[in-house]
Amino acid sequence: MRVVALFCLAAIVLSSDRVIAEVDFERILHAAEEPHNWLTYNGGYSSQRYSKLKQITRRNVDKLELKWILQNQVFGAWQSNPIIVDGIMYLTERPNDVMAVDAVTGRVFWIYRHTPAANTQVCCGANNRGVAVLGDKVYSGTLDGSLIALDRINGKLLWSVEVGDVNLAYSVTMAPIAVKDKIIVGVGGGEYGIRGYVVAYDAASGEQAWKFYTIPGPGEPGHDTWQGDDWEHGGAPVWITGSFDPALNLTYWGVGNPGPDWNAGQRPGDNLYSDSVVALDADSGELKWHFQFTPNDGYDYDSVQVPVLVDRDWQGKPAKLMLWANRNGYFYVLDRVTGKFLLGKPFVKVNWSSGLDENGRPIPTPQPDGMPTWPGNQGGTNWYPPSYSPRTDLFYFSAWEDYATIYQAIEQEYVPGGLFLGGGFSVKVPVHGAPTIGIGRTWPINYWTDEVGHASLMAMDPDTGQAVWKYEQFDVSDSGMLTTASDLLFTGGREGYLHALDARNGKLLWKVALGGQIVMAPVTYMVAGVQFVTVISGNAMATFALQD
Amino acid sequence: MKTKTRLTLFVMTVVLAAGTYSLAQMSDHIYTSQVIETGSRVYVRHCALCHGPDGSWVEGIDLARGRFHLAVSDEDLRRAILSGAADGRMPAVNLSEADLAGIIAYIRTGFEPEGSAVAIGNVLRGRGLFEGKGECTACHRVNGRGPRTAPDLSDIGAIRTPGALQRSLIAPASALLPINRAVTIVTRDGEKITGRRLNEDTYTVQLIDAEERLRSLVKSNLVSYEISATPTHEPTSLSSDEVADVIAYLLALRGQL
Structure with a gap:
């Protein structure tokens, strides 16, 4: 309780000293x-989603009770992740609103409404995943390809810049990240033949500071991994927030699929830097290193997972590591100083590749026409954020098991602004015509059953690439993870349960049925000495704390 | 997908989800497998991302089974595709006449490009077989008559393709949807429950038991929970003509609209 008292004191001091406690770079650092x-989408620059709060413990977690619910009035998967600053929550909601909410009561201070342009195209739902906060401003991407800066006190628009051309189906779905004096975002549109990039803006003015194309142009290294004009519309979007290592001054970004998605034969070559992680200098955007997980991908194995940065021993020596469970079904450990491949092991059934060579490059084993490929199109895992707990030294993420799809490649010409898929896929089902897993869950009855795939929360030992334990669900899960210093692991799933597990052994300690799919990760924060846990389920954001 | 050189005639009886149903309103459409295959390619390219590989992802719509928001006729489908629908949520798609014919054929034939021709017989004879010799009413309910233990078939013609109905009759193991599998459960109290699964999640299962009671059980309270992969009925012993008649009857069951 002493720690709690300190936090209380800190909050009081902050609120009495200044009208608004600035969120400067030092604080985020x-x-x-x-x-x-x-303070950031993933709770800090290392993206571990690990909180030092421990008022809620393994012993008292069953005393959690609902404190408030905030309902989104616009239906659809709500993938936003809130940021909490001194008792105020900043988040996005459908269709493209930004709001400031009292984190204790759930009552709304202000809403900034952005109505995306009528010709906005986002492949898989109107998902704006959240905001960045820096100084006295809140920053949000828009589905029609802009970055906006709002006054954090009153929600008024301060500036707006075009990040990408909406007519060519560029969008911004990810939460921006603030690094030093810059706001950095990436673009979506991997299903529409964009040419992806990461771009940084001056936080005060919105002036562009640097831009890194995820597909190298003529004369740049890596350009020869494309043929003809394929590079001009080769996809490689960046639609999940990256991480930052201040000591190395590097930002890390997961890059999405090449386009057209399912016809790899149409774009010969490795197609850099699709399905890669890129390390970019935070000040200049210069590429320091890259590692490609899936060269010449024909399965839509986006590498838009969150780069999780961990400092721990590797083979007996202190190391700066990056842990990565990839959509392609392999778990990786990389040296984040150099990008060197250290370890790669499949965590679900994989048959598109028979293994990785000593450099981490997959040995491809494409399946015959009409035969299933594991993992299926939605991947062994996907964009939902994992967690690493320094206390357990385990890496936690949602995996999809026993899920396979059958791919079909079709030659397709690129038409600006149009879908650029190059084929399609169907999910492997036990009998012809049986229902399948969708991109999200919109039905309370599970007609498809675990026979077409199910979730497995994995607790991965980084040294071995083996799961120390698993927690299985009947349906699949797109939920991220949260761990705490009291060895709690919070996560959800499509069935709408919020679970609290013992992070050490996977034992279920508490659960509550919230009824709607949970497609983001829980977050935790503390106001006036009370620790809260917040999660979005369906169209409702629910916040819990211990009973009064 | 392999190109078929053989021209299979796929005869599909089109019954649309519009108001009343009568035999007189049924019209026979004949689509060639080539046209259907063209449609499957068009579908994958333009439709599957939103509608899903099986056509069921958009709420309230199930393309393979003829459930649409507004479209009634082929012409309606054509208009929706070319002009967009649902207040712009479905974008307009500019297709050639051949592609348009293909996509409509693909939708109308229930997404079965490889499907063999399904013979469809006489509705009235089919009803006689369904209620008599076929012994279907021993387990299935139609329009308020019969037991509820097996799935109610009052609207089966609206939610299954002819091919799926044929498989259900002649090879039920290859047609039984996973959710419908029979379950056998023993509770901690020693109660043995048999029934048909209605819904399931990580912690609970909902079913209809042999006495037609709706039961919701918490898995941690169960001693055993078995899901049978074997269908509860054998492949039918009816002749192929009789099967065609039963399919005709089942297709005519469109529910109370």
Whole structure:
């Protein structure tokens, strides 16, 4: 309780000293030291989604009770992740609103409504995943390809810049990240033949600071991994927030699929930097290294997972690592200083490749026409954020098991702004015509059953690439993870349960049925000495704390 | 997908989900497998991302089974595709006449490009077989008559393709949807429950038991929970003509609209 008292004191001091406590870069840099707040999309630059809060413990977690619910009035998968600053929550909601909410009561201070242009195209739902906060501003991407800066106090628009051309189906679905004096975002549109990039703006003015194309242009290294004009519309979007290592001054970004998605034969070559992680200098955007997980991908194995940065021993020596469970079904450990491949092991059934060579390059084993490929199109895992707990030294993520799809490649010409898929897929089902898993869940009855795939929460040992334990669900899960210093692991799933597990052994300690699919990760924060856990389920954001 | 050189005639009886149903309103459409295959390619390219590989992802719509928001006729489908629908949520798709004919054929034939011709017989004879010799009413209910233990078939013609109905009759193991599998459960209290699964999640299962009671059980309270892969009925012993008649009857069951 002493820690709790300190946090209380800190909050009081902050609120009495200034009208608004500025969220400067130094504060974000040391986000882990103020666990009462949640200052970036993934809770800090290392993206571990690990909180030092421990008022809620393994012993008292069953005393959690609902404190408030905030309902989104626009239906559809709500994938936003809130940021919490000194008792105020900033988040996005459908269709493209930004709002400020009292984190204790769930009552709304202001809403900024952005109505996306009528010709907005986002392949898989109107998912804006959240905001960045820096200084006195809140930053959000828009589905029609802009970045906006709002006044954090009153929600008024301060500036707006075009990140990508909506007419060519560029969009911004990810939460921006603030690094030093810059706001950095990537673009979506991998199903529409964009040419992806990461771009940084001056946080004060919105002036562009640097831009890194995820497909190299003529004369640049890697350009020869494309043929003809394929590079001009080769996809490689960046639609999930990256990470930052201040000591190395590197930002890390997962890059999405090449286009057209399912016809790899139409774009010969490795197709850099699709399905890769790129390490970019935070000040200049210069590429320092890259690692490609899936060269010449024909399965839509986006590598838009969150780069999780961990400092721990590797083979007996202190190391700066990056842990990565990839959509292609392999778990990787990389050296984040150099990008060197250290370990790669399949965590689900994989048959598109027979293994990885000593450099981590997959040995391809494409399946015959009409035969299933494991993991299926939605991957062994996907964009939902994992967690790493330094206490357990385990890496937690949602995997899809026993899920396979049958791919069909079709030659397709690129038409600007149009879908550019190059084929399609069907999910492997036990009998012809049986229902299948969708991109999200919109039905309370599970007609498809676990026979077409199910979730397995994996607790991965980074040294071995083996799961120490698994927690299985009947349906699949697109839920991210949250761990705490009291060895709690919070996660959801499509069935709408919020679970609290013992992070050490996977034992279920508490659960509550919230009824709607959970497609984001829970977050935790503390206000006035009370620790809260918040999660979005269906169209409702629910917040819990211990009974009064 | 392999190109078929043989021209298979796929005869599909089109019954649309519009108001009343009568035999007189049924019209026979004949689509060639080539046209259907063209449609499957068009579908994958333009439709599957939103509608899903099986056509069921958009709420309230099930393309393979003829459930649409507004479209009634082929012409309606054509208009929706060319002009867009649902207040712009479905974008307009500019297709050639051949592609348009293909996609409509693909939708109308229930997404079965490889499907063999399904013979469809006489509705009235089919009803006689369904209620008599076929012994279907021993387990199935239609329009308020019969037991509820097996799935109610009052609207089966609206939610299954002819091919799926044929498989259900002659090779039920290859047609039984996973959710409908028979379950056998023993509770901690020693109660043995048999029934048909209605829904399931990680912690609970919902079913209709042999006495037609709706039961919801918490898995941690169960001693055993077995899901049978074997269908509850054998492949039918009816002749192929009789099967065609039963399919005709089942296709005519469109529910109370």
